[in-house]
Amino acid sequence: MQTIRLYKRIALMLLALLMFAGLGCTRGASPSATQSIEPIVIATDAPEATALITPVPQPQLKYIFLFIGDGMGPAQIQTTSEALVAGGRKPLSFLDFPVKGSQKTASYDGSVTDSAAASTAMSTGKKTINGYLGLDSDKNRIETIAEALRNAGRKIGILTTVSLDHATPAGFFAHVDSRRSYATITDDLFASGFDFFAGGGFHSTPDAADRALENGYTLIHSFEEAPVSTDGNLILSSNLIFGDYGLLPAIDGGARANWLKKATDLAIARLTTPDGFFMMVEGGRVDYFCHYNDAGSFVAELIDMDEAVQSALAFYAQHPQETLILVTADHETGDVSLTAGDRTALLKQIISSDISDNTLVQECLAAKTPFEEALPLFASAFGLDNLTDDETALLKEAYIKTFYQNRPGNNDEEYGTYEPITTACIDLVAARAGVRFGSGGHTGIDVPVYAIGVGSEFFAGNYENTNLYDALLQAIATYPLS
Numbered sequence: 517m518q519t520i521r522l523y524k525r526i527a528l529m530l531l532a533l534l535m536f537a538g539l540g541c542t543r544g545a546s547p548s549a550t551q552s553i554e555p556i557v558i559a560t561d562a563p564e565a566t567a568l569i570t571p572v573p574q575p576q577l578k579y580i581f582l583f584i585g586d587g588m589g590p591a592q593i594q595t596t597s598e599a600l601v602a603g604g605r606k607p608l609s610f611l612d613f614p615v616k617g618s619q620k621t622a623s624y625d626g627s628v629t630d631s632a633a634a635s636t637a638m639s640t641g642k643k644t645i646n647g648y649l650g651l652d653s654d655k656n657r658i659e660t661i662a663e664a665l666r667n668a669g670r671k672i673g674i675l676t677t678v679s680l681d682h683a684t685p686a687g688f689f690a691h692v693d694s695r696r697s698y699a700t701i702t703d704d705l706f707a708s709g710f711d712f713f714a715g716g717g718f719h720s721t722p723d724a725a726d727r728a729l730e731n732g733y734t735l736i737h738s739f740e741e742a743p744v745s746t747d748g749n750l751i752l753s754s755n756l757i758f759g760d761y762g763l764l765p766a767i768d769g770g771a772r773a774n775w776l777k778k779a780t781d782l783a784i785a786r787l788t789t790p791d792g793f794f795m796m797v798e799g800g801r802v803d804y805f806c807h808y809n810d811a812g813s814f815v816a817e818l819i820d821m822d823e824a825v826q827s828a829l830a831f832y833a834q835h836p837q838e839t840l841i842l843v844t845a846d847h848e849t850g851d852v853s854l855t856a857g858d859r860t861a862l863l864k865q866i867i868s869s870d871i872s873d874n875t876l877v878q879e880c881l882a883a884k885t886p887f888e889e890a891l892p893l894f895a896s897a898f899g900l901d902n903l904t905d906d907e908t909a910l911l912k913e914a915y916i917k918t919f920y921q922n923r924p925g926n927n928d929e930e931y932g933t934y935e936p937i938t939t940a941c942i943d944l945v946a947a948r949a950g951v952r953f954g955s956g957g958h959t960g961i962d963v964p965v966y967a968i969g970v971g972s973e974f975f976a977g978n979y980e981n982t983n984l985y986d987a988l989l990q991a992i993a994t995y996p997l998s
């Protein structure tokens with residue numbers, strides 16, 4: 517220890533002498549004169565001294581995470597974060613990213629975009645017509661950032677909680693003039709050569725296993741089936757699905773809990789190589805529950821996506837000179853605003869409107885359960901404690917309507933798509949929490965962009981959604997791989 521300290525002192529003295537000598541050479545001249553000052557390198561045996569003067573490695577943009585919360589506007593973010601804090605938990609992890617910006621989301625043909633045009637704008641830098649994927653407004657095929665980076669040798673991952681052929685993920689690999697052309701989108705997915713896909717199944721691929729094999733993919737349906745070897749291309753088409761929409765809602769928990777985080781961890785494990793990676797990770801069901809004005813469920817979807825962001829942050833902590841994390845949205849859904857209320861009401865709901873309709877309501881209908889017996893079931897599922905007489909009366913009216921309407925299926929003007937009792941419960945949660953929905957559709961409000969890491973400086977300001985692509989290219993050009 518003594519010897520090392522001695523070496524260190526000698527090295528520092530040498531360094532001081534050399535610096536003095538260096539300054540001496542330029543005495544009298546301005547430091548900004550034409551002559552540039554070369555970095556001083558001293559060879560020494562002392563390990564601590566060496567550490568002091570080792571040149572800092574230049575940042576290289578090797579690993580890129582792009583998180584997209586579908587329908588995640590500023591109010592959705594604030595609602596979720598306030599609910600977390602009110603519930604004694606940490607706020608959303610990305611709120612304190614050092615760089616903040618915002619995107620204008622209008623599409624080529626409208627002030628309000630759909631997910632296909634928004635995804636295409638972000639992935640290609642071109643505004644297009646609502647419904648188009650990877651095509652410009654004249655239907656010319658345009659290369660996506662994921663395809664360009666694949667061609668440059670990077671590993672590519674596309675992860676989502678909705679189906680793999682849904683608009684947002686498809687905007688990174690498909691080229692078709694209708695987001696509902698699921699067969700073409702699936703063809704493009706298999707042809708992409710991307711290294712890893714994870715999501716909630718496909719709309720229609722009865723022969724998915726054969727096609728995966730033909731196209732060099734291993735197809736699995738759960739994390740347990742993930743191959744140990746990270747070689748080869750992999751598709752995780754989850755079996756935890758809800759209809760043809762995608763994964764089960766996050767709020768319903770079970771095996772679905774932490775799914776997106778686990779998928780992100782698997783992607784990191786498979787894609788981290790010296791060539792670098794680009795991965796798009798979508799919290800796809802925020803949009804869905806904002807369409808249906810189910811506040812507790814959209815909050816759960818956002819918390820679910822944030823868990824995946826935390827995995828990216830842990831990776832960033834290990835690779836701070838090589839990683840960029842972006843968190844943004846494609847558009848806002850539901851025209852959400854916040855008024856006074858108890859935000860913890862959002863965390864007390866433990867069932868989605870979907871599962872309420874499919875299980876609780878069906879069971880009550882089948883057993884002709886009287887309201888007095890049904891009420892505690894719905895109250896505990898939606899966290900509606902201490903019901904007032906007015907609230908109880910409201911639920912009773914909706915419960916009776918659930919029995920006396922034209923079945924099967926309903927589309928009541930007052931109650932919307934869900935069963936009246938389910939709608940009454942989610943409305944009550946939102947009212948207690950102070951969350952208001954002004955719409956059941958998308959809106960044109962700007963959406964936030966949060967950035968941390970190498971190249972994050974290019975994402976500050978207010979800009980068109982196409983700039984996300986431009987800024988990514990700028991960041992990649994500024995911090996090239998050596």
Ligand SMILES: [Zn+2]
Binds near residue numbers: 631803849958
């Ligand atoms: Zn939508």
